[in-house]
Amino acid sequence: MSTSAEPVKGKRVQPPWTPPGGTEVPQLHLYNSLTRAKERFVPQKGNRVSWYCCGPTVYDASHMGHARSYISFDILRRVLKDYFKYDVFYCMNITDIDDKIIRRARQNHLLDQYKEKQPQAAQILQDVLSAREPFQAALALTTDPDKKQMLERLDAGVMAALLPLQAAMQGKAAPAVVHPLAQLLLESSKDVLSDWLDQQFGSHVTENSIFSVLPSFWEGEYHKDMEALNVLPPDVLTRVSEYVPEIVEFVRQVVSNGFGYESSGSVYFDTVKFDSGPQHSYGKLVPEAVGDQKALQEGEGDLSISADRLSEKKSPNDFALWKASKPGEPSWDSPWGKGRPGWHIECSAMAGSVLGESMDIHGGGFDLRFPHHDNELAQSEAFFQNDYWVRYFLHTGHLTIAGCKMSKSLKNFITIKDALAKNTARQLRLAFLMHSWKDTLDYSSNTMESAVQYEKFLNEFFLNVKDILRAPSDITGQFEKWEAAETELNDSFSDRKCAVHAALCDNVDTRGAVEEMRLLVGMSNGYIAGRKGAKRRPNRMLVESIALYLTGMLKVFGAIEGSEPIGFPVGGQSQSADLESTVMPYLTVLSDFREGVRKIAREQKVTELLQLCDVVRDDTLPELGVRLEDHEGLPTVVKMVDKETLLKEKEEKKQMEAEKKKKKEEASRKKQEQEMAKLAKMKLPAGEMFRSDTDKYSKFDETGFPTHDVEGKELSKGQAKKLRKLFEAQEKLHSEYLQRSHHED
Missing domain, CATH: 1.10.730 (Isoleucyl-tRNA Synthetase; Domain 1)
Structure with missing residues (x-):
């Protein structure tokens, strides 16, 4: 008995089957900031993707810079989850302990206290003048052009409100005039005044709850904005205030591993020791920025930069893991005394608690690469004693506004709520989809x-x-x-x-x-x-x-x-298909009935019925979110569209028709003016057309044709030839005019 592989006697041997040589299917590659190259994406645990994203610091309204990052990451997350079918586990933090939050919370608290005292106009004026002195001193020392411009705008706003109040008080105006001017000055100078109050009384604010009200409110507003933008919520949300014990333990372990040291109640990361080891390297993301003191100080926070704090470090590049709290700052217990977490340590401790010693993806804005993310990498690798805490670092590009830098600290930003008042969440998302997530986007x-x-x-x-x-x-x-x-x-x-x-x-x-x-x-x-x-x-x-x-x-x-x-979806997210499937049969009946009426009206030439059909199409149905499209010789097309879109289209059509009518009237007027000008020209006999040009000609022949110029010189043959053409053309025009007049008579 022969097998299938053996040739059968008397039969041609068939060639063996081979698979077709198809083209290779592309595999997902992501731009990894760690290598500054597109790398094949391979999760560490099969189909499971662990992902940590740096969330907002909640001390003010969310703006389009936040939208740039969180919509972009939402798109990336959805594509990995719903298109490539990865099992994505997404963790994000909320920074609710931070120098910016502390300063803003104190300032708001002190300004509220000031307003509660209901100061008189004279007191407000005196305090604003006092507050302006250190403000202007700071303005004079500011070298950054964008920040200087912002401060100058603030000062101009204060002066615009201050001068009228001064004039009113010097003129001994009535309280009814002075009081509103004083309130206007108080509102216009709140930034200057609150900073002045903070400098004087900030150290007296000691109640921790004062520092939690502000971030709690703005976190709530942030979540509302993300919901309005259709950004998926994270699978896990971590808040710094809820992870202080874990952060303390994280810092203790970094110190125990030999990469941190205590100094005056604060704890710093030893960048020199970390970088000198064979297993580790400091500044993996942006090595060229290592030593940039301006960036490092911005990373430490406004309240943490002082000569005393800088002198506590072994190296200027070292950064705070734990900060000893000064008067006027919230504090928690630790082995090193009362203090609060450094900015960078929070993400390491929270991400480590949830995702462990290594994650697949870490995301954040482009401006967080150094020092924030480089410091995160260093302290996390020091804690876990590895060099692979993050496998893929993704950084979204900047957002500019009409080509200009956007910054909350420079008060040059558009809130998400303002943006949603102009465009829908879908339109904003489409704008982001039409640009690369890693490049600068101009809003x-x-x-x-x-x-x-x-x-x-x-x-x-x-x-x-x-x-x-x-x-x-x-x-x-x-x-x-x-x-x-x-x-x-x-x-x-x-x-x-x-x-x-x-x-x-x-x-x-x-x-x-x-x-x-x-x-x-x-x-x-x-x-x-x-x-x-x-x-x-x-x-x-x-x-x-x-x-x-x-x-x-x-x-x-x-x-x-x-x-x-x-x-x-038609009529908003809440209605969509149910609305269309419910009402479309009725709209089809109406459309068919209208089509029948139009057919009879055209045959019987009943223009009133046709006009009525047009009113239904152009006025009635758009108010209900329905568009009818008439196509000659074809059935009417019925479309359900958002009412606002149709009304906008109707208004645009109305404007276009008005513009068209205006242009038509303008063209008719110009044509009439041209006809009148032509007629006036036709009326003039050829013999009179040059006689009035005494500034050009001094002598004429018997027909009225010029023979000498204004200086008495005889015209050249060339000049005479040109003028003769004009003369003969006018003779022809005048002859036409006389003939037309004769026929009209």
């Missing part, structure tokens, strides 16, 4: 207009597909014959899906992905238009597949929420 009217137009482009496609799918068809009618147009579109569909995948594998290049999606929509629109032009229905299953794919990708990106299978 401007042009950027947002591009996002709005992209949204509109996609939405019109979805609405058209929905209209195609609503056309009556039995089950067998769904399987329509494919021709060259369908095959061509399907091939393009396949190519675009591959291109989107390749883009997302390339460092989650959403900019490339959404551009491929734009191309797919453009091809689909061309196909649909071609089918309609040929009076043939587009293939339902093909356009539906494309619409489902695009909707799915937008859901992956977080640009669509809800269960609707195709397109953007």
